[in-house]
Amino acid sequence: MYNREPRTLKAMEVHFAPELQAEIDRLVIETGCAPDKLVQDAMAGYVVELAKTREKLNSRYDDLKSGKVTPISRNEVIAHFREKSTAARVMAAILRSRE
Numbered sequence: 356m357y358n359r360e361p362r363t364l365k366a367m368e369v370h371f372a373p374e375l376q377a378e379i380d381r382l383v384i385e386t387g388c389a390p391d392k393l394v395q396d397a398m399a400g401y402v403v404e405l406a407k408t409r410e411k412l413n414s415r416y417d418d419l420k421s422g423k424v425t426p427i428s429r430n431e432v433i434a435h436f437r438e439k440s441t442a443a444r445v446m447a448a449i450l451r452s453r454e
Contacts, residue, residue: 369394 371379383390418424 379390379393382388382393386393388396415424419426
């Protein structure tokens with residue numbers, strides 16, 4: 356079972372892919388922010404966004420379970436986007452013909 360007690364990490368070593376490390380190094384130089392502070396701020400933002408996403412997904416799942424919303428089939432989704440794409444192409448053709 357998952358332990359939900361809050362924990363504080365004293366120190367952690369993180370290794371990044373060379374491309375990401377280069378981007379972090381660039382941001383450190385641009386902003387003058389210490390690397391550990393930059394990564395800590397990025398992780399804080401990520402955790403907030405992750406929590407919001409989980410909350411939204413849980414809410415949508417609850418809506419499905421309760422019958423508040425009904426799922427649509429894969430075929431309905433495909434048909435919807437095909438119609439939308441066709442309408443956009445027709446509108447683009449109309450606008451081009453007016454030029």
